[in-house]
Amino acid sequence: xxxxxxxxxxSSEDELPEEIAFDQSKSxxxxxxxxxxxxxxxxxxxxxEKRKKRQQLFQEQKKKKCLPADVLQEFDEMPQRQTKASxxxxxxxxxxxxxxxxxxxxxxxxxxxxLKDNSSAISLQQRATDFIQSRLxxxxxxxxxxxxxxxxxxxxxxxxxxxxxxxNKKISADCKAKAEKSNKRFRHKQKLVxx
Amino acid sequence: MGxxxxxxxxxxxxxxxxxxxxxxxxxxxxxxxxxxxxSVEICHCSDRFYQEKVIPxxxxxxxxxxxxxxxxxxxxxxxxxxxxxxxxxQKIKYTIDAYGGPIWSITGNKQGTHLAVGCEDxxxxxxxxxxxxxQFERNLARQKGRIISLSWHPxxxxxxxxxxxxxxxxxxxxGHSIHRMLVDKGVGKSRSKECVVWSVVYLSDGTIISGxxxxxxxxxDDQTGTLIKSHNVTKCxxxxxxxSQSGDSLVAGTSEGTVVQFQFLSVVLGKDxxxxxxxxxxxxxxxxxxxxxxxxxxxVSGGIDTQLVVTPLFDKAxxxxxxxxxxxxxxxxxxxxxxANLMLFQYSGHLELWRLGESEGIAEPDMSLPISxxxxxxxxxxxxxxxxxxxxxxxxxxxxxVYSTASSLRLYKLHCDNSNVSITKISxxxxxxxxxxxxxxxxxxxxxxxxxxxxxxxxxxxxKAGCKFMGTLKPKSGSKQPIHLLAPSEDGxxxxxxxxxxxxxxxxxxxxxxxxxxxxxSSAVSxxxxxxxxxxxxxxxxxQQMFEYSIEQKQYSDWSRSVQRTxxxxxxxDRDTPVTNVMFNPSNPSHIILHDSYMLCIIxxxxxxxxxxxxxxxxxxxxxxxxxxRKLYTHAFKVCKAFKEILCVEQISDQSLxxxxxxLSDIITRLPKPIKQKKFAx
Numbered sequence: 001x002x003x004x005x006x007x008x009x010x011s012s013e014d015e016l017p018e019e020i021a022f023d024q025s026k027s028x029x030x031x032x033x034x035x036x037x038x039x040x041x042x043x044x045x046x047x048x049e050k051r052k053k054r055q056q057l058f059q060e061q062k063k064k065k066c067l068p069a070d071v072l073q074e075f076d077e078m079p080q081r082q083t084k085a086s087x088x089x090x091x092x093x094x095x096x097x098x099x100x101x102x103x104x105x106x107x108x109x110x111x112x113x114x115l116k117d118n119s120s121a122i123s124l125q126q127r128a129t130d131f132i133q134s135r136l137x138x139x140x141x142x143x144x145x146x147x148x149x150x151x152x153x154x155x156x157x158x159x160x161x162x163x164x165x166x167x168n169k170k171i172s173a174d175c176k177a178k179a180e181k182s183n184k185r186f187r188h189k190q191k192l193v194x195x
Numbered sequence: 196m197g198x199x200x201x202x203x204x205x206x207x208x209x210x211x212x213x214x215x216x217x218x219x220x221x222x223x224x225x226x227x228x229x230x231x232x233x234s235v236e237i238c239h240c241s242d243r244f245y246q247e248k249v250i251p252x253x254x255x256x257x258x259x260x261x262x263x264x265x266x267x268x269x270x271x272x273x274x275x276x277x278x279x280x281x282x283x284x285q286k287i288k289y290t291i292d293a294y295g296g297p298i299w300s301i302t303g304n305k306q307g308t309h310l311a312v313g314c315e316d317x318x319x320x321x322x323x324x325x326x327x328x329x330q331f332e333r334n335l336a337r338q339k340g341r342i343i344s345l346s347w348h349p350x351x352x353x354x355x356x357x358x359x360x361x362x363x364x365x366x367x368x369x370g371h372s373i374h375r376m377l378v379d380k381g382v383g384k385s386r387s388k389e390c391v392v393w394s395v396v397y398l399s400d401g402t403i404i405s406g407x408x409x410x411x412x413x414x415x416d417d418q419t420g421t422l423i424k425s426h427n428v429t430k431c432x433x434x435x436x437x438x439s440q441s442g443d444s445l446v447a448g449t450s451e452g453t454v455v456q457f458q459f460l461s462v463v464l465g466k467d468x469x470x471x472x473x474x475x476x477x478x479x480x481x482x483x484x485x486x487x488x489x490x491x492x493x494x495v496s497g498g499i500d501t502q503l504v505v506t507p508l509f510d511k512a513x514x515x516x517x518x519x520x521x522x523x524x525x526x527x528x529x530x531x532x533x534x535a536n537l538m539l540f541q542y543s544g545h546l547e548l549w550r551l552g553e554s555e556g557i558a559e560p561d562m563s564l565p566i567s568x569x570x571x572x573x574x575x576x577x578x579x580x581x582x583x584x585x586x587x588x589x590x591x592x593x594x595x596x597v598y599s600t601a602s603s604l605r606l607y608k609l610h611c612d613n614s615n616v617s618i619t620k621i622s623x624x625x626x627x628x629x630x631x632x633x634x635x636x637x638x639x640x641x642x643x644x645x646x647x648x649x650x651x652x653x654x655x656x657x658x659k660a661g662c663k664f665m666g667t668l669k670p671k672s673g674s675k676q677p678i679h680l681l682a683p684s685e686d687g688x689x690x691x692x693x694x695x696x697x698x699x700x701x702x703x704x705x706x707x708x709x710x711x712x713x714x715x716x717s718s719a720v721s722x723x724x725x726x727x728x729x730x731x732x733x734x735x736x737x738x739q740q741m742f743e744y745s746i747e748q749k750q751y752s753d754w755s756r757s758v759q760r761t762x763x764x765x766x767x768x769d770r771d772t773p774v775t776n777v778m779f780n781p782s783n784p785s786h787i788i789l790h791d792s793y794m795l796c797i798i799x800x801x802x803x804x805x806x807x808x809x810x811x812x813x814x815x816x817x818x819x820x821x822x823x824x825r826k827l828y829t830h831a832f833k834v835c836k837a838f839k840e841i842l843c844v845e846q847i848s849d850q851s852l853x854x855x856x857x858x859l860s861d862i863i864t865r866l867p868k869p870i871k872q873k874k875f876a877x
Binding site: 129142152 | 864
C-alpha cells in the first residue's frame with residue numbers, strides 16, 4: 001500500500017490514477033496482515049525469552065544466598081536427631097520452639113547485642129548533658145568569659161587595675177597565640193607576603 | 196620572733212568542683228552538698244559549716260539531685276541510677292537502676308515512706324523506702340516529655356512535676372493527672388524555645404511555685420489549676436527554688452548569680468490577706484546558682500563558682516553573723532616529705548609529687564630570693580578505676596606514697612636518685628587495709644597508720660621487703676563514726692585520732708591500747724598536732740577554739756587553762772575559715788604555727804594573751820615602735836597576712852616553710868562561662 005501511495009505523490013495531480021489489478025492489492029493486503037501477525041509473534045517470543053532470562057538470574061541469585069546444599073542437608077538432619085535424642089526432655093523442644101518463634105518475630109530493624117557492647121545508657125546520659133549544655137550555654141544565652149568578668153571587676157573595683165590578660169601570664173599567652181593564628185589566617189587570605 | 200625561709204608555691208593547680216545540689220536535714224542541722232564530680236559533703240550548719248564527712252565522687256557520675264529521707268541520704272543522676280550513701284563509712288551503700296533513662300529529680304515525701312523520681316522518659320516512679328533498701332512500687336501516669344523537677348505536697352497525696360512548657364499536678368494514689376498548667380514562653384527570643392520549668396515547690400496551702408528558664412517565678416493555685424501571680428526576677432533562667440521550714444519564705448537562685456528572696460507577707464498592715472512579695476536580692480555569686488536551701492537562720496546557696504555561700508537573714512538569726520563563704524575543702528590535700536623536700540598534691544583522679552626548688556643568698560625580711568633551681572614534677576600517679584581519691588600521704592623520708600579511694604588502698608615505694616624516679620607498687624597488702632578514711636605515716640617513716648571503719652586505726656610496719664600488719668587500735672567508746680584526723684608524735688610513742696563524734700582518742704603505740712581521751716567539746720576538731728618535746732596535743736576546733744592537752748599528765752596544760760580563763764580575742768573567733776594545720780618551731784619550743792585560708796599565725800606561749808581591748812593585728816604597729824616599747828604591746832598571737840588563699844602551710848627542714856597558695860582568680864578563669872551583665876561605662 002505504501003508503495004502505491006508513494007507513486008501517487010510522485011506523479012502530477014492532473015494525470016489519471018493508475019490502474020491496479022485486484023490480485024495485486026489483495027496480495028499486498030494479505031502480506032501486511034501476515035507481517036503484523038509475525039511481528040506480534042516475534043514480540044511475544046522476545047518477551048518470553050526476557051522473562052526466562054530474568055527467572056534464571058533470580059534463581060542463580062537465590063542459590064548464591066543460600067548456604068551450600070550439604071550444609072542445608074545437615075540442618076535438615078539436626079532437628080530430627082535432636083527430637084530423637086531428647087524425647088523425654090521437654091525443655092529442649094521448648095527452647096527450639098522459642099528459638100523459632102524468636103527468629104520469626106525479630107524484625108529487621110532489631111538485632112541481638114551483648115550487654116557489654118550496649119552503650120545506649122551512656123549515650124542517653126550524654127544526650128541529657130547536651131540538653132543542659134545547650135539550654136544554659138547554647139545559642140540564645142548571653143554568655144561571656146570568666147576572664148572578661150575578672151577584668152570588669154578589676155576595672156570597677158576599689159583598687160582599679162589592668163585587665164586580666166595583662167596580668168595573668170597564662171591568659172596573656174593564650175591571647176597572643178590566638179592573635180597570631182588569626183593574623184596568619186588573614187595574611188593567607190589576603191595573600192600577603194609574611195613580613 | 197621567728198625567721199623562716201618561705202617557699203611560696205603556686206603550682207598546685209587545684210580545681211574545685213561546682214555545687215550541683217543541696218539538701219538540708221532540719222532536725223540534725225546538717226547540709227548535704229553534692230558536687231558536679233559526684234562527691235557529697237556533709238556540713239554541720241551550726242558548727243561554722245565544717246565539712247564533717249566527705250564521700251568521694253567518681254567519673255561519669257552526672258549527679259543531679261539529693262534528698263534526705265529520715266536520716267538516710269539518696270541521690271539520683273543522669274546515669275539513671277538512684278544511690279544511697281553509707282554516711283558512717285563515707286561511701287556509697289548501693290545503687291539501683293531506675294530504668295527510666297536519666298533521672299532529673301529525686302524527692303522524698305514528708306512522711307518518709309516514699310521516694311519519687313522524675314525520669315527522662317516522662318515517668319514519675321515511686322519507690323517504697325524499706326528498712327535497708329528501696330523497692331520500686333509503681334509508675335504514675337506517663338507524661339509526654341521529660342520530668343525536670345518534682346515536689347511533694349506536705350500531705351503526700353499530690354505531686355507537682357515541672358516539665359517542658361507545662362506543670363502537671365498528679366494524684367499519687369491513683370496516678371492520674373489532676374491539672375495541667377501551661378507555662379508561658381515569654382517574649383522575644385525565648386518564644387522559639389521550649390520553656391524549661393527548672394524547679395517547683397509545693398506548699399501546704401496548695402500553692403505551687405515554679406521557676407523557669409524565662410526568668411519568671413510563678414505562683415499557681417492547685418484547686419483551679421491557674422496562675423495566681425508571676426514575678427519577673429531575671430532575664431536569664433531561674434535554676435533553683437527552696438522554701439523554708441515554716442513556709443513563709445522562699446529563695447530563688449538564678450543564672451546570673453543572684454539569689455532572690457520572696458516572703459509571704461500581708462500587703463496591707465493589719466489585714467490578713469497575704470501575698471508573696473519579693474523582698475531581698477543577694478548578689479553573692481559570679482556564676483550560675485544551681486542550688487539553694489533555706490536553713491533556719493539564713494540562706495545557703497551554691498553554684499558553678501564552687502563556693503558555698505551562707506547568707507544570714509537577720510530577722511531570723513539571733514546572733515548577727517557575717518556572710519560566710521566556704522572556699523577550700525576543710526581536709527588537707529597537700530602532704531609534705533619533710534626530710535626530702537618533696538610535696539604530694541592530691542587531685543581527684545591523680546597524685547603529683549614535686550620536688551621543691553632552691554634559692555641562694557641571704558635575704559632581708561620580706562624580700563624574695565632568686566630561684567637557683569626550679570621546682571620539678573617528679574611523679575604523676577593516676578588512679579586505676581573510676582573512683583576519686585579520698586586521702587593520700589607521703590612519708591617524711593619521701594620513700595613511701597599511699598592513697599586510698601572509697602574501696603581500695605594502694606601503697607607505693609619510691610626510689611629517687613637525683614634524676615631518676617622509679618616507683619614500685621606493694622602488691623601484697625594485709626587484707627585489713629581495704630580503704631581508709633585517713634592515712635598517716637609515723638615521723639620516722641617506719642609505720643603507716645590507716646584509719647578505717649568503727650573509729651579504729653590499723654597499724655602497719657614498713658620495711659625494705661614490704662609491709663607487715665602489726666595490730667588494730669580500737670577506741671574505748673566503741674564509736675562507729677569515721678576518723679578524719681590523725682596525729683603521730685615525734686618520738687613514735689603516741690598517736691591521736693579525731694572522729695566525727697567529736698571524740699579525740701590518744702593511743703599508746705608501745706602497748707597498742709588506748710591511753711586516754713580528751714574531754715569532748717561541742718565543735719569538730721579541725722587540726723591537731725603533738726608537740727615534739729613536751730608531748731602536748733594541740734587541738735583547734737571549727738569554732739576557732741584551741742586546747743592544749745598534756746598526754747603524759749592526762750589533763751589540760753596550764754597554758755590552755757589560762758586561754759580558757761581569759762577567752763580568745765573577738766577577732767580570732769570571728770574568722771570564717773577553720774585552722775587546717777598546726778606545726779611547731781624546732782628552734783623555739785614555745786612557738787605554735789598555724790594557718791587558715793587567709794592568714795599564717797605564730798602563737799608564742801611565753802608572751803601574754805590579748806584581751807578584747809587590745810589590737811589584734813598589731814604586727815605593723817609593733818614594727819614601727821622602738822624595741823623597748825614593743826614589749827609593752829606584744830601579745831601571743833602574731834599574724835602574718837602576706838599570703839592569701841592558702842591551701843596548706845607545711846614545715847620542711849632547716850627553718851623553712853612551704854605555703855601552697857591557690858589564687859582565686861586562677862580558679863575563676865577556668866570556670867565555665869558566666870552570664871554577660873551589662874554594666875555602666877564598660
